[in-house]
Amino acid sequence: MQREQSLAPLWQPKVRPRLGQHRALNKPLDKGTLFMRLTMAIFLALTVLAFASFDYQGLNIYNAFLGTIANFRVLMLSPQLTHFSLVEAAEGMLITLSLALLTTVIGAILALFFGLLAAQNLSSPLISGLIKGGVAFIRAVPTILWVLIFAIAAGLGSVAAVTGMAFHSVGYLVKAYAEAFEEVDSGVIEALRATGASWWQIVCQAVLPTAQSYLLSWTFVRFEINFVGALAMGAAAGAGGLGFDLFLASAHYFDLREVGFITYLVLAVALVLETITTQIKVRLRVQT
């Protein structure tokens, strides 16, 4: 059970190559090796094609790089607030964190419900398939597009941002939760069913307690993602908060020092969140 170790292991396959199990070096080319080489070759070819077809807009790349480094130095070495006060910046951070929290809580509540219905061992194949297909679609639409689509009806602001981001969170968490539920020992569920336990009893007494550490760590990973998301929605969809301040500082005031200050603030909070996630994962692993 190494799944909780990785950052976003939703797409992380469950089979891990173990020692000695990996492709032996002297074996003739098997299908796996062939596919790996092909994948890498395609990656490389498309990368070359990408650089050849980029729209450089007559940019002097050398100067741009030098400029970026110079800018970065200003940014990092002399951060300073000019257009906002420290209190306003802290307020922006509070709004961004609140957006992330709301989105995560709403997403987690909905996902818990749909996740139970999507888990194959707790639901019918038809319902499970429908929900899993539905959330795959929801996940495929970038969060910003959900937010902008909701903004047409609700207007730009916190309502559209939270609704749109919660939508994407549900898509992500349903997949994660359903997989956690599906890993619950089928023998336990069967035994409970044989004693005449109802669906709710099975869920509350067996499934949720067993899966809760997974659920917790997934939810926190999503909170981390939503924090970055809330920042982006502030910048791109006018959801307010620190993201909007960042957008103003950069695209309106062209104030590098202010961008630097906000970047430091975001970096500090993101590092704290990352540490908490890692700690949660470490502790849960020790327990189990």
Next chain:
Amino acid sequence: MSADYLIKKRSNTLKVLLGLGFLSLAAAFITQYDPVTGLISGLDAMRWVAANFYPNEQSLTRLPSIMNRLRETVLMSIAATTVAAFSATFFALLGAQTTKVNDALRLMSRSTAAFLRNIPAVAWAMILLFTFGQSSLTGFLALFFSTFGFLSRVFMETFDETTASSIEALTATGASYMQIIFQAVLPASLPQMISWMLYMVETNIRDATLLGILTGTGIGFSFALFYKSMNYHAASLVVIVIVVTILVIEYISNHIRRVIL
């Protein structure tokens, strides 16, 4: 297991849930989010989408230009992933416990990765916009930095997980550092690394859409253009194109994973 234990556990859970509920209320107050309005407007939006947000015949004439933009975005995401994976491999080799050269380099590469990873792509885009303007390189570099930070972290984990004991065995046979890396560590970790790269391509296409809206490049620019001019039929076509692209890439990735892992 006494009854006391269970009661204590229950009350602990209750306390956590109550605390979370209180925090959520505070958050709703701070952001002026009204759950009822949220729900109603969510339903309104669905109704609006059903009534107006679909491509019509006229919007199909925009398809060639949308596909052009899409190609730019997909290529940008793949290029950022490839270049980031190459650089991340070096950093991860220096940063992983099992393959480190020495502790100073390990600390340096770990903190660099943590630093780059935790500056969100949006912030990178806003910084790069100053010097790289609206060229494709702005998006590429913003994606590169965040992908690089992320891949460094997961590659380090992969190296540590897959190869700890084989390195010991090889060291005992007198193999050199380079031999160990190229004969044991990389071959054993490659399937995992490719799996992560495929995951990042998907993520990057979604992120590139957002960056495109901010920096005026790629498919994000197409969407922003139609969205702002209220040409919702064309905008919906953009959404459909993105969804199909991501689902296709997810399908291909899953297929590749099934074969290589």
